[in-house]
Amino acid sequence: MFTLAHLDTPPPESLKAQVLQMVVDYLSDISPVSLTPSNPLFQLYQYVVGYEVHLYLQSMDGAQPGKPKLMLALDDEDPARVLGFALYLPYVDDPDACALVYLTVQASHRRNGIGSGMVAEMVARYPHAQVACVAGKAPFFEAQGFHALAAHGPQVLMNTRREASPGTLAVQDLEPIYRSTEVRQIHTYLLKQHGQKAMGDAERKRDRLLDQLARQAQAYVAERQTPRLH
Secondary structure (H helix, E strand, O other): OEEEEEEOOOOOHHHHHHHHHHHHHOHHHHOOOOOOOOOOOHHHHHHHHHHHHHHHHHOOOOOOOOOOEEEEEEEOOOOOOEEEEEEEEEOOOOOOEEEEEEEEEOHHHOOOOHHHHHHHHHHHHOOEEEEEEOHHHHHHHHHOOOEEEEEEOOEEEEEOOOOOOOOOOOOOOOHHHHOOHHHHHHHHHHHHHHOHHHHHHHHHHHHHHHHHHHHHHHHHHHHHHOOOOO
16 A cells, blocks of 8 residues: 655655665656657657656755646655655646646556555545646556646647646746756767667657657547547
8 A cells, every 4th residue: 555745845865765766767758758768868858858757856945936746646654755756847837737747656556556646635635637748658648637738749638627737837948957967978988888870869769759659649639529329
């Protein structure tokens, strides 16, 4: 069994470390790029997404509107152990609305209601909830009461209502991360390790994957929005 804990301020270091480790371990699940470890660019995205989550957790410290919220699923037998987490953003100017940014559960504890429990708890607090996910994850959110609104790049934009909130979100700007010295160093290291040709192939594979995911997202939305005869 598990207990849900809601945090409005940055988590203690021991819990934060577990959250960031889950981001690294389950990058293929939670990243819209959905790269697999076999792609040489995987390490680069591990750093970028990990750092993005780190910034979100850091920005929980403060009184600014729309600051991130973190929900943790903790092991009842060992409350210091994180079984899953949901990171979401309340809308700055819409008290009923939020957007789920990242959700994942330890592989060993999936299919035990942890993910759906966290989503249900989030929606109970913010009934006008939004999420963007790849088409393969959309049925899970559909089962939680979300509707497919539109395809947005490689993701399906889903909402608990038939329309998105008109409010604004305090999302992290990833451009400074991509332009950072650390990212350049990682890219240089990967280039030396794999070579120019392999890195070029990796980028083309990523782009093909994103195109494929975009087609799947469009097909999923089109199917859900086509009137059905009964």
